[in-house]
Amino acid sequence: MEPLRVLELYSGIGGMHQALRESCIPAQVVAAIDVNTVANEVYKYNFPHTQLLAKTIEVLTEFPKIESEHPERNRIDAEDKMERKKIEPNICSDKSRPCSGKETILFKLETLEEIDRKHHQDSDLSVQMLKDFLEDDVDVNQYFLPPKSLLRYALLFDIVKPTCRRSTCFTKGYGSYIEGTGSVLQTTEDVQIEDIYKSLTNLPQEEKITKLLMLKLRYFTPKEIANLLGFPSEFGMWDTCRPKLLFIKSARVQ
Numbered sequence: 001m002e003p004l005r006v007l008e009l010y011s012g013i014g015g016m017h018q019a020l021r022e023s024c025i026p027a028q029v030v031a032a033i034d035v036n037t038v039a040n041e042v043y044k045y046n047f048p049h050t051q052l053l054a055k056t057i058e059v060l061t062e063f064p065k066i067e068s069e070h071p072e073r074n075r076i077d078a079e080d081k082m083e084r085k086k087i088e089p090n091i092c093s094d095k096s097r098p099c100s101g102k103e104t105i106l107f108k109l110e111t112l113e114e115i116d117r118k119h120h121q122d123s124d125l126s127v128q129m130l131k132d133f134l135e136d137d138v139d140v141n142q143y144f145l146p147p148k149s150l151l152r153y154a155l156l157f158d159i160v161k162p163t164c165r166r167s168t169c170f171t172k173g174y175g176s177y178i179e180g181t182g183s184v185l186q187t188t189e190d191v192q193i194e195d196i197y198k199s200l201t202n203l204p205q206e207e208k209i210t211k212l213l214m215l216k217l218r219y220f221t222p223k224e225i226a227n228l229l230g231f232p233s234e235f236g237m238w239d240t241c242r243p244k245l246l247f248i249k250s251a252r253v254q
Contacts, residue, residue, distance in 0.1 A: 001026065002026075003026040003027050003028050004025065004026065004027035004028070005027075005028055005030050006020065006027050006028065006029045006030065007029075007030060007032075007033075008029050008031070008032040008033070008050075009033050009057055010034055010057075011032035011033060011034045011039075011043055011052070012034055012039045012043070013039045013042040013043055013046070014043045014046055014047055015229065015231070017032065017043075017047055018046075018232070018235065022232075029047070029050050030051065031050070031052070031053060032047070032050055032051070032052050032053070033052075033053045033056075033059075033060075034052075034054070035054060035055065035056055037054065040054055041237065042237050045236060045237035046235055046236065118166065121164075122163075122164050122165050122166060123165075124165055127165040128165065129162065129163050129164065129165055130160060130161070130163070130167065130185070130228075131163065133224055133227035133228050134185075134224055134227075135221055135223055135224055138221060138223070140187075140218055140221070143218040143219045143220075143221060144216065144217065144218045145184065145217045147209045147213065150209060150212040150213065150217065151205060151208055151209055151212065154212050154215075154217065155197065156179045157178070157179075157183070157184045158182075158184070159183065159184055159185075159186050159193060160183045160184070160186065161185070161186050161189050162185065162187075162189065163189065167182070167183040167220075167228065168180070168181075168182055168183050169182065170183075170220070170225050170229075174219070174220075174225075175219055182219075182220065182225070183220070184217045184218065184219055184220075185218050185219070185220060186215050186216065186217055187215075187216040187217075187218060188214060188216045191214050191215055193215060196211050196212065196214060196215060199211055200212075
């Protein structure tokens, strides 16, 4: 059988290409298409011999047109639904109380069902712990959440520890948006998050920040996220795809 000729739409950083490569199915990716310039840089680094088109699929005029008359707007709207909470100065998610300027702090309430589900997932011994996917030789200081974000948004994050066996899905809004874009890592395992949050009531802002900093919350690095998604260790160029809020020192002009 002749090798399959594959057209990779919405190619991203090449997850489907990598999966096809590892499947050992005789196939050739003849072209990949994506509009995300950052993802395309990573794709080109890992698949330099594949034709990569930085365009939307609407350029494929031979395909039946199934989009509405405003395809670009619809694509953006769909992505916005995945990235629920953007980091803005005066957003309030609690509909039961009004937002009142800069002092507003957002709180995320979990149901008993959600807590039980997370406990069940973390008790599943058939799943590896997150610590198995973490980087050992990287400077993580740049990934710690700043005090301002901790004070206003810490309770919106899905917080996991290295010994957890779960995380939420990571989206392209990770690092720029709050809820539903991916988990953050609590690196001080000897500190109980429940104790920290219970102690925040009626504290002044400075003391609240001090308490929250004890958790040492940080974002996962791009390489760690790739590890969780099953990319091989040789899949590279992670400095290119770090979230905008987490610019690395090597990207700066010295």
